[in-house]
Amino acid sequence: MEFRFFLSVILLTASLSAFSQQKKSEPATDKGLIKVSVMYPFSEGKTFNVDYYETKHMPMVAGILGSNLVKYTIEKGVASGIPNQPLPFMAVGTFYIKSLSEYQSAITPKRDEIRADFANYTNVIPVILVSEVVR
C-alpha cells in the first residue's frame, strides 16, 4: 500500500511537471519576435489560390528559413472593416522569425526561386511589411 501511494505521488509530480512545461513551450505572447507579413492586394481581376499557397509555396519558404522561423500563419481576406470600402488584401502570409539579418541571409540567394513560384498561385505583386511584435 505504501508503494502504491508513492507511485501515485511520483505520477502526480510527473504530470504537474508536464503541465508546467506545456505552459513554457507555448507562450501567451509573441512579444519581441519579428514578423514578415506578405500581403496580396485585392483589385478587380486579381486571383489567389489559397490551396497552392498553403500546401506548396509557404512550406517551401519555411524550409528555406529553417530554425530562424518560429511559426507561420496564413489568412484569407474576407472584407474591408470599413463600410463601402473594397477588400484591401486577398490573403496574407506571415513569418514569425527570431532574427531579421538571418532571414535576409537565407532569403536573398533564393529570391528568384521564390518569386518564380508566385505565378503558380497569384497574378498580383505582394506588399511586404517587416514589423516588431510589441504585444
Place this chain on the structure above:
Amino acid sequence: MEFRFFLSVILLTASLSAFSQQKKSEPATDKGLIKVSVMYPFSEGKTFNVDYYETKHMPMVAGILGSNLVKYTIEKGVASGIPNQPLPFMAVGTFYIKSLSEYQSAITPKRDEIRADFANYTNVIPVILVSEVVR
C-alpha cells in the same frame, strides 16, 4: 492508507484534467478565428504614438469587444520587406475574434467614440482588413 491512495488518484486525475484543459485553452493555432487588422499607413509627416495605443486605445476597444475577443496583438512597422520600397504601415493592431457579427454589433454603437480617440495617437486614417485564419 487506502484513503491516501485514493486521494492521490483524485489529485492525479484533477491535474491531468487541468493539463488537458490547458492544451485546449492555448491552441497551437488560431485556425478558424476571424482577424480584424487595423493597419496605419506610413507616409511623410505621419505620426503614431505606440505607448498611447498600447496603454489606452487598445484596452478601451478590447473592453468594448468583451468575451468575443480571444486576444489582441500590436506590432510596430520597421521596414518594407522589399528593397528601396517605403515602409507600408507604421503600426498594426489586430483583434482575434470568434464572431464577426458579434464584433459588428459591439463596435457599431461605439464607432464615433473609438474614432474620436484616433487623434490622441495618430494623424492617419487606418486601413482595416477582416480575414479568416486558414493556418
